[in-house]
Amino acid sequence: MQVVVIGSGYVGLVAAACFAEGGHRVLGVDVDAAKVESLRCGRSPIYEPGLDELLARHLASGALRFSTSLKDGIADADAAFICVGTPQSEDGSADMKYVLTVAGQIGEAMALRPADAKPLIVVDKSTVPVGTAAHVHAEIQARAERPFEVVSNPEFLREGSAIQDFLEPDRVVVGCHSDHAETVMKALYQPFLDRSKGKWFRMDPPSAELTKYAANAMLALRISFINEIANLAESVGADVDHVKTAIGADHRIGPAFLNPGPGFGGSCFPKDLQALLKVGREQGHPLMTLATTVEANRHQKQVLLRKVKEHFNVKPGVPAPLKGRRFALWGLAFKAHTDDIRESMALELIEGLVNLGAEVVVHDFAAMDAVKARIGSKVRYAGTPLEACEGADALLIATEWPQYREADLDAVAKVLKARRMFDGRNLFRPEAMEARGWTYHSLGRRAVEGQ
Numbered sequence: 001m002q003v004v005v006i007g008s009g010y011v012g013l014v015a016a017a018c019f020a021e022g023g024h025r026v027l028g029v030d031v032d033a034a035k036v037e038s039l040r041c042g043r044s045p046i047y048e049p050g051l052d053e054l055l056a057r058h059l060a061s062g063a064l065r066f067s068t069s070l071k072d073g074i075a076d077a078d079a080a081f082i083c084v085g086t087p088q089s090e091d092g093s094a095d096m097k098y099v100l101t102v103a104g105q106i107g108e109a110m111a112l113r114p115a116d117a118k119p120l121i122v123v124d125k126s127t128v129p130v131g132t133a134a135h136v137h138a139e140i141q142a143r144a145e146r147p148f149e150v151v152s153n154p155e156f157l158r159e160g161s162a163i164q165d166f167l168e169p170d171r172v173v174v175g176c177h178s179d180h181a182e183t184v185m186k187a188l189y190q191p192f193l194d195r196s197k198g199k200w201f202r203m204d205p206p207s208a209e210l211t212k213y214a215a216n217a218m219l220a221l222r223i224s225f226i227n228e229i230a231n232l233a234e235s236v237g238a239d240v241d242h243v244k245t246a247i248g249a250d251h252r253i254g255p256a257f258l259n260p261g262p263g264f265g266g267s268c269f270p271k272d273l274q275a276l277l278k279v280g281r282e283q284g285h286p287l288m289t290l291a292t293t294v295e296a297n298r299h300q301k302q303v304l305l306r307k308v309k310e311h312f313n314v315k316p317g318v319p320a321p322l323k324g325r326r327f328a329l330w331g332l333a334f335k336a337h338t339d340d341i342r343e344s345m346a347l348e349l350i351e352g353l354v355n356l357g358a359e360v361v362v363h364d365f366a367a368m369d370a371v372k373a374r375i376g377s378k379v380r381y382a383g384t385p386l387e388a389c390e391g392a393d394a395l396l397i398a399t400e401w402p403q404y405r406e407a408d409l410d411a412v413a414k415v416l417k418a419r420r421m422f423d424g425r426n427l428f429r430p431e432a433m434e435a436r437g438w439t440y441h442s443l444g445r446r447a448v449e450g451q
């Protein structure tokens with residue numbers, strides 16, 4: 001199959017590289033000329049495990065090419081995937097300007113297709129509100145002289161394991177009207193479905209569009225739910241680790257997404273929830289559970305700062321109450337295995353600490369450059385996790401990189417001013433930290449005060 005993938009960000013680049021891995025011939029397109037140039041040289045602009053290897057392999061074989069113009073691939077393409085951003089507008093809705101711009105460009109390029117070409121399958125892979133397939137269709141129709149069909153194919157990959165998720169999907173959702181569209185989509189995904197025995201769901205485009213939002217909303221809801229249970233566990237003297245394990249053993253509930261944390265962030269949940277809330281309001285069906293989820297998450301993103309303020313007895317009205325204090329912060333990305341800092345709670349934590357007069361020294365395994373570009377000299381940047389801790393009053397953990405769990409805590413204790421940790425990811429057990437003499441605050445378990 002010949003594929004054009006428009007947008008070379010987290011989703012588009014992964015899709016392009018993986019379709020090439022699946023045996024298809026792919027043109028990746030992006031408006032960002034510097035990004036395209038770097039991709040042509042095999043340099044990925046994002047951190048994603050396994051991506052560099054796929055890029056190298058398929059650039060070398062010629063199965064994967066990059067361009068700034070989709071015209072270079074539309075003439076003989078079987079499918080064109082729209083993978084551009086759908087950021088949040090001021091009113092909360094998904095901003096569709098990038099998607100509709102691309103639809104217009106596809107419409108104009110359709111004239112390049114032979115008159116007897118099979119209908120081009122135009123695929124909405126960006127996360128888009130219900131009804132977008134129809135809007136994209138209208139944009140193309142206004143310019144197109146050749147047959148086409150718009151299909152909705154939402155993406156469920158997770159940053160950090162995006163390549164594996166794409167190559168071994170647990171399900172592929174395709175919203176389409178014709179058998180031709182389904183045949184093209186199946187041919188594209190068959191190599192991956194063969195590997196994973198993933199499920200194939202054909203439905204109408206609005207159902208496919210809603211499926212993506214509903215999936216993200218359900219996951220966010222579970223996170224906020226367990227975070228609230230964790231907060232309650234602390235007050236009533238319960239241990240959330242026991243609670244989550246026992247409820248997760250119920251097959252109706254399951255264990256996934258029941259880890260308390262410092263609030264969800266990232267490029268998807270926050271904006272997708274706002275977009276779904278907006279649609280619900282517009283349709284006269286306000287999504288009340290979702291509104292509460294968003295509110296609970298806003299509160300949860302302050303959880304580590306609240307614990308620090310309580311511990312250091314920060315009183316309101318005192319100017320710069322943490323002046324002279326230094327904090328080491330491990331983890332900047334919104335979750336492990338990615339360099340994505342969009343809506344990361346670590347940034348809110350930094351803001352809060354700096355506003356209280358504290359000095360912050362940060363470390364991350366992938367997101368340091370992104371944070372430097374965003375906040376510059378507001379914090380100091382450490383080359384290693386241990387270096388971040390030198391002379392700090394406490395260590396804060398915001399991202400669950402596995403290397404942090406394996407850190408030599410005795411070495412860390414030696415360079416900190418005090419054995420003091422605020423762990424937003426529950427990487428350690430309180431009793432183990434108590435035995436090693438740490439003051440240890442985590443989520444949903446008892447706080448431990450060291451000697």
Ligand SMILES: NC(=O)c1ccc[n+]([C@@H]2O[C@H](COP(=O)([O-])OP(=O)(O)OC[C@H]3O[C@@H](n4cnc5c(N)ncnc54)[C@H](O)[C@@H]3O)[C@@H](O)[C@H]2O)c1
Pocket residue numbers: 006007008009010011012029030031032035083084085086098101102125126127128155156157158159267268
């Ligand atoms: N990031 C994720 O984990 C994830 C997962 C599932 C779905 N999604 C959805 O996929 C979509 C893309 O997300 P992302 O994280 O990859 O975004 P991104 O911001 O990383 O990438 C978007 C890319 O599109 C390019 N672009 C913009 N306009 C263009 C145009 N006219 N022609 C060509 N390229 C253009 C940009 O330069 C950028 O490189 C969003 O709707 C998002 O909600 C994201």
